[in-house]
Amino acid sequence: MFHKMGHFVFPLGVYFGGRRSEGFRPEIDFRPDVAQYTEQFLALGGKFRYGSPASSHVITREFVELFDVVVVMHDSEFIKTHWAALSARPVIWRTIGVDTVRLEYEMADVRAMGCVIVRYCPKEAVVEPYLGHDAIIRFPKQPDDFAEWQGDGANVLTFSNTMRQRFEKEAAIFSESVRGLKAVIGGIGNDGMENAIGLVEFAEQLELLKTSRAYYYCAGSHIPYTLNFIEAWMSGIPLVALDCRAVHAPDVCRFAEVPHLIEHEKTGFLVENAEDANAAFRRLIEDPALAKKIGQQGREAAKALFSHDAVSAGWSRLFSRMGL
Numbered sequence: 001m002f003h004k005m006g007h008f009v010f011p012l013g014v015y016f017g018g019r020r021s022e023g024f025r026p027e028i029d030f031r032p033d034v035a036q037y038t039e040q041f042l043a044l045g046g047k048f049r050y051g052s053p054a055s056s057h058v059i060t061r062e063f064v065e066l067f068d069v070v071v072v073m074h075d076s077e078f079i080k081t082h083w084a085a086l087s088a089r090p091v092i093w094r095t096i097g098v099d100t101v102r103l104e105y106e107m108a109d110v111r112a113m114g115c116v117i118v119r120y121c122p123k124e125a126v127v128e129p130y131l132g133h134d135a136i137i138r139f140p141k142q143p144d145d146f147a148e149w150q151g152d153g154a155n156v157l158t159f160s161n162t163m164r165q166r167f168e169k170e171a172a173i174f175s176e177s178v179r180g181l182k183a184v185i186g187g188i189g190n191d192g193m194e195n196a197i198g199l200v201e202f203a204e205q206l207e208l209l210k211t212s213r214a215y216y217y218c219a220g221s222h223i224p225y226t227l228n229f230i231e232a233w234m235s236g237i238p239l240v241a242l243d244c245r246a247v248h249a250p251d252v253c254r255f256a257e258v259p260h261l262i263e264h265e266k267t268g269f270l271v272e273n274a275e276d277a278n279a280a281f282r283r284l285i286e287d288p289a290l291a292k293k294i295g296q297q298g299r300e301a302a303k304a305l306f307s308h309d310a311v312s313a314g315w316s317r318l319f320s321r322m323g324l
Contacts (some may be wrong), residue, residue: 001140001308001311001312001315002315003030004030004308004312005312005315005316006014008031008033010034010037010038010041010067010123011028011030011034012048012059012075013050014050015028015030015051016038016048016050017038018035024187024199024200024202024205024241025200025202025227026145026202028235029074031260034214037066040063040066041063044060044062044063045058045060046059046060046063048060050137051078054075054077054078054080054081054082054307055081057078057081057082059082059085059086060085061084061085061088063085064071064085064086064088064089065088065089067089067148068089068090068324069074069089069090069091069092069319069322069324070086070089070090070091071085071092071093071094071118072091072092072093073094073096074094074096074098074103074107074146076093076103076106076107076307077106079091079107079110079115080091080106080107080109080110083110083113085287087113087114087185088112090114090116090322090324091110091116092112092115092116092117092118092134092138092318093107093110093115093116093117093118094118094120095117095119095120095124096120097120097121097124097223097224097225097255100124100127100255101127101128104128104129104130104131105129106162107131108129108131111131111132115134116134116318116322117131117132117134118134118135118136118137118172118318119133119135119136119137120136120137120138120224121136121138121140121224121225121255121257122136122257123138123224123255123256123257124224124255126254126255127236127255130149132319134318135314135315135317135318136308136314137311137314137315137318138225138310138311138314139225139230139306139311140306140307140308140310140311140312141230141231141302141307141308142307142308143226143299143302143303143307143308145206145216145296146206146209146210146231146234146235146236146321147206147210148210148212148236149209149210149235149237149292149295149299150210151211151212151213151214151237151238151288151291151292151295152211153211153212153213154180154181154182154213154285155181155182155183155184155212155213156177156178156182156183156184156212156214156215156216156281157171157183157184157186157208157209157212157214157215157216157232157237158174158182158183158185158186158215158217158218158219158230158311159185159186159187159200159205159228159232160185160186160187160188160190160219160220161187161188162187162188162190163185163187163189163190163193163219164190164192164193165189166219166220166312167218167219167220167221169247169248169311170219170220170221170242170247171219172219173195173218173242173247173274173277174216174218174219174280175193175194176274176275176278176282177216177271177278178195178216178219178277178281179274179278179280179283180278181278181281182284183195183216184197184208184212185197186198186199186200186204186205186208187199187200188257200242205231206235206292209231209232209235209237210235210237212237212238213237213238213281213284213285214237214238214239214280214281214284214291215232215235215237215238215239215240216240216241216242216277216281217229217232217240217241217242217258218241218242218277219240221241221242221243221244221247221248221256221258222244222247222248222252222255222256223255223256224255224256224258225257225258225261229241229258230302233268233298233299233301233302234299234302234303234306234307235299235304236295236296236298236299237295237298238268238269238284238290238291238292238294238295238298239267239268239294239295239298240264240268240269240271240277240280240284241258241262241268241269241270241271242257242271242272242277243259243270243271245255245259245272246258246272246273247270258270259270261296261301261305262301263301264297265294265299266294266297267294267298267301268292268294268298286306
């Protein structure tokens with residue numbers, strides 16, 4: 001997205017040195033001159049290895065000064081350890097909605113020194129203490145990446161890694177929700193679960209989203225939103241979401257945002273139990289016109305919140321206020 005906005009991006013992370021991510025997400029095509037900047041990073045004394053502790057990295061102020069801004073995803077330890085070098089330029093801490101309470105405490109000192117905060121969700125504001133924000137900018141997805149939904153298969157689809165281990169209650173509800181229906185669970189670590197098909201590469205995910213009749217968003221219902229929620233909603237597949245408030249205690253659900261994003265029976269279905277979910281799936285299977293309408297309205301709602309155009313506009317406004 002930053003490339004399409006006209007910015008050059010040098011990655012210190014999973015892509016450093018040409019390393020690539022897992023196949024269940026599409027690869028980012030960085031520009032060829034990343035290699036040149038990698039050489040400069042090393043020549044100026046830089047040291048980085050993905051997955052190693054921040055204390056083992058070396059980030060030099062001279063290298064940071066080659067850029068206009070530093071954006072760090074989530075990693076408070078990296079920012080705090082290398083603040084002296086990173087702060088040669090404005091530093092943005094970009095949250096991802098994980099481990100929120102602990103990070104508010106950890107980032108307090110660098111926030112006081114001028115670290116800019118970009119939140120991924122307005123629901124983060126309920127945390128105490130709250131360090132505030134300079135912008136709320138969601139995760140982006142490109143609508144054109146998703147083919148027009150067809151829904152010619154009568155199956156229910158979901159994606160979740162290690163569903164039973166991480167989301168025990170939701171996994172049990174999922175099994176009851178799809179009883180008597182065709183269902184598919186894509187993701188690693190679901191061995192032993194009925195309907196599990198293992199790791200699904202991104203191209204196959206897109207095909208399943210295009211052809212399946214409905215998507216069930218139930219794993220991690222207490223999380224504000226996840227990438228698989230965005231992708232399903234934006235693909236045009238009709239979405240059925242489990243309401244966290246029917247599964248977990250209020251304190252667990254305080255960050256849950258999906259129930260506030262979906263308009264029930266308009267942009268998706270919001271259900272409180274397996275019986276309601278099963279009924280919603282049967283309606284969508286038996287009424288293709290309803291399924292198409294719900295899917296299209298969901299896609300439009302997703303585009304308004306999560307499309308590249310909407311999200312890049314937020315970044316452009318922030319950069320402008322920062323004088324970049």
